[in-house]
Amino acid sequence: MKIAVPVKFVPDLVEELTIDPSGAALDTSWLRLIINEFDDHAVEQAILLKERGGGQVTVMMTESDGADDFLFTAAAKGADQLVKLTGDFSSINNHALAHVYADLLKELQPDLVLTGVQAHNDIDGAVGPLLAELLGLPYVGYVAGLTVQGDKAVVRKEYSGGLVAEIEVKLPAVLGIQAAEQPPRYVAYSKIRQVMGTAKIEERPVAGLDLSGGTAVSRLFQPEAAERATMLEGGADEVADRLVAIFKEIGTL
Amino acid sequence: MPIRETFWNIPHWAEITQYVLALLTAIVFLYGILRHVLRWRKGKPEKRFDRLGGRLWSFIVQVFGQRRTLDEAYPGIMHFTIFWGMLVLAIGTALATVDWDVTHLFFGFQFLTGWVYIIFELTLDILGLLVIVGLGMAIYRRYASRPARLQNFPAKALARDDAYVLIMLTLITISGYLTEGLRLAVTQPEWAVWSPIGNVIAAAFLSIGDPTNQALHLVIWAFHILTAFGVLAFLPFTKLFHIFSVPLNIFFRSMKPAGALPAANMEGGMGVKEWKQFTWKQLLDFDSCTRCGRCQDVCPAYASAQILSPRNMMIKLDAHLWDKNGHSLHGEVIAADELWACTTCRACVQVCPAFIDHISTFVDMRRHLVDQGRMDKMLQDALANVGRYGNSFGQSDRMRAKWTQGIQPPVPDARREPVEYLWFVGDYASYNATLTEITRMTAAVFQKAGLNFGILYDGERNSGNDVRRVGEEGLFEMLAEKNSQVLSKVQFQTIVTTDPHTYNTLKNEYKWDGNRPNILHYAELLDQLICAGRLKFSKKLGYKVTYHDPCYLGRYNDVYDAPRRVIEATGCQVIEMPRCRERAFCCGAGGGRIWMEEKDIKERPSESRIREAVNLEGVNTFVVACPKDATMYRDAVKTTGNESRLAVKDLIELVHAAL
Amino acid sequence: MSQDIFVVIEHLRGEVAEISYVMLAGARQLSQSSGGNVTAILLGHNAQGLTGNLAADKALYVDHAALAEFTSDAYITALAGPIREHAPRAVIFGHSSIGMDIASGLSAKLGLPIVASCRSFTAEGKFVSQICGGKIMAEGDLPGPTALVTMVPGGYKAEQGQSAQPPAVTTVPAPTLEGLRVALKQYIEPDTSDVDITKEAMLVSVGRGIQNKDNIGLANELAEALGCAVSASRPVVDQGWMPTTRLIGKSGKRVKPKIYLALGISGAPEHVEGMADSNVIIAINTDQNAPIFTVAKYGATIDMFDLLPVLTEKVKQAK
């Protein structure tokens, strides 16, 4: 079985996010990129499927700082094929990204495409369902675990309130992974280094992105101070006293 | 002239039989020895022939002097007497053999005659008594006082082995005395008084008279010979083999600094997956364990949860070397939880009379687990954070020097200007919000002392000491490379750090291209500044304090006195805890434990330590010299409810207060 | 082309999902700047009754056996026709397990722009989306001609989207729904043996800041002293430190206690949507920039491990 995992990097929220002078974009000079955590789960899920039932896992992403490291890490986990798209992706949006991936996937003809269900900077929709439509494949998102049975996948789709739907999807299909069956595994650095010597990253140049599907933002801002909580100052003692008073006032104590 | 007729009363056939037996014994014995040697040789190579002089000296002190064994009085004296008694008896037997079977047989003369013979007899007689005393102490200890560390072995057979050794040695010694006594009773030589014990026994037998005594003599002689040969022949198959393995192990012990962990095996994956990936010296370690249990007694992991016993680890590993059932080293023989429980505090290594290095073995096995990604989630996150952000807190590297905000004059950036002292701040002192005050105080003291110092700001990364001990060798190498790269571009003379872990790896594990700078722990620096008169105190604090030796400062790097001198210079009196200096009890945070989940802890090591301190008369301050200790013990005074009785203070807080 | 605002009503197992009302409230505001009507679109099978309390001007109802339960395949096919035909100003979906399965797909299928994670609309009809885990808000003009929007809760109250007056329902014939590739096999019920956290007057809720399973005990002690229950954010449940029945948020329960005490929870939108309607939210977090402080009424930047023992003690004394 061929499994493809197109992934993307997103701004690392550990860093303080600042808005650039135009006011409509994040200040990239301060940005540090990190793998979208749900994409990381998608990679893990793909590896788990491969370990369970065999197959070939292809991980693909666009060129950026840290892309090679990420791809090699995926290889150390068990990915077989690494693809890096090269070109200028500085103004890319999810629609354009989905087009780029769709072209590649038409060639690859995978049985299963796993993507993260969302990314925290998605503004023009999520990559997975866009991709599914471009490829003419069915899509199911919020997936937390699946089994493949012949030309079908039985997936566990999560709804709110802890309700889970067991859904049957005809393959090939695109799935939006919410959580892999186990948290993404740790790979030792020595393993990654070893893989760097043996694995190869295929580079695919991409020219002329079609950016027309994106959604324009005119202003970015941080949630306003007016919406902020009343802060209780002081040490544990003072805060605890205030809290007890609040509990009493509201009548839960 | 005093002389002994060798083989008195022994018929010729018995004499011949004895020689045949001796030959058989030698064959079995040599086979047994060879078996061990061949097993060790299955291990990976490791160079242990450097510094021969030092090796020889420690061999003399530790083997013949029994230096470390004597650290504990009762078992020390017990072992010392058995060791020396047995050694001299063995030499005596050898001399007698040479006397009779070499010099007498081939050259027709004997040297055990006259006064030499008398001294010989007297010495053997007395040392035999020593052996009896030692064996008595051992039997009493093992079967009457029964200390916990001698109980609950992983296999029942081991207790039988222990009993066998004690019984056999006792039988040999007693039957030796009886043989001698009977001989003296029959022959009644005039020099019999020089064998005082034999003579007493002879007196007891006199009433029986010949020929019964002669017959008895022959029987007991035969018994003595048989047990002695038996014990000798099977010596390599019993615990007694330690008389060979331990001296070897002492001779081949690591002569490197204690803080330099050996590099990881990289063949067939990182670390040790199966026993043949251990080095021969590690295999010798396992074979040298006499299961005395001293390591278990001092182990914080054992004390807090009993998951890990270093003693049992060695026992299980040794058994595994000989196991034919193909159990897997990881999982079946050694559980991951045991390996993760180790704090790498080195207390076990420090007390082991056989000089076993438990920690290198544990780390080698952890390396395999890391290679397989088998570790708890918290540890995974910590390592991923260290890899990504250079700190285990998962915070931005730009926040590393946030603690300096508002300090006037600003703390210099050593990457921009040359400094005399480069302060390597470390993760905890930099990022842990509760330690900011201490870190700022350290800066204030440095400034007061007029120190020309700077820090690396966001150029610094976790030094990797604990990352390495967790078993993540690749990440450690990356961290060391990155730090070295930054440091290579900085002009400085001395590195100073408040963190003993950082101190250890910078000092003992970074490569420095053969050009290691001066590296100081702040306790050492403060001590120097005080001695040089650069740091003058205006107050005498007058507290009664106790001081906790950080493992990586004390046991690993032998820095014990500098912090104590600093404390005294502030006008405080140091009252020692029962477990101090080399015996200091670990706080439980080392070796990456601070990043792992606690499982089924009965009493945290830090809590046990605080209780120890609270019991000291009049002590109200617990002084630490390690950022992790500050967090561990501040917690522990709270969880043990001792907040009002004991204040946890960093060394720098005393210094600052006394300025 | 019209200035109407369409709202794709989400429902599951015979119940309209709360997000649908939030979407209707948003649509109402948007319709004021666009000058059109609010139209609810309901897909289902024998589900017409669900339109009863929707605050919409009109409702379009599509009935088909294949629409009895939600599946992306059937929904996309069934929605494409009406959207194409009416070309409304906007079509609002939930930013949810249902809406997110179909909105982006429709965007690609119909070549229409889409705005994700929209929290509210401004008076001028601009969208305001919540991105970067709630740390950043993004504002922009609603793209045209027809904007597809996925909405997160938080901007509007559900009551604003409810009405006593049922909208006029027009039944729209369903397209042929054949060759569907996605099929529901069964629902797996959530565990109900545990305490029902939706019924608690107060919740002590713990997030990743709790660090490990053992520390949950500290929260339990406080909850015991207060006589309430402990709930959790997703990472805590994913680690297996608490059962799924205690999960609050998008994939867990939505709760409205009198007091919600959040300990070591950052306030990601997926979590906030489960507890935003609580009467009083109190947040304890060491990070002063944590988004949780924007939804909380009271907050304190303090280490919860310092606070918990003291607080538990004081609560016990206060009783």
Ligand SMILES: Cc1cc2nc3c(=O)[nH]c(=O)nc-3n(C[C@H](O)[C@H](O)[C@H](O)COP(=O)(O)OP(=O)(O)OC[C@H]3O[C@@H](n4cnc5c(N)ncnc54)[C@H](O)[C@@H]3O)c2cc1C
């Ligand atoms: C489709 C989807 C559905 C989801 N559903 C849910 C859901 O139903 N419920 C849910 O909760 N999440 C859900 N999530 C996950 C959500 O995005 C967040 O990842 C999650 O809510 C974060 O949990 P947290 O706040 O506990 O952890 P973190 O975001 O890691 O926050 C931990 C916080 O603890 C603070 N902290 C650390 N130590 C201390 C201390 N000692 N004292 C005080 N504070 C401390 C830190 O400052 C930090 O703010 C969902 C995500 C997706 C994509």
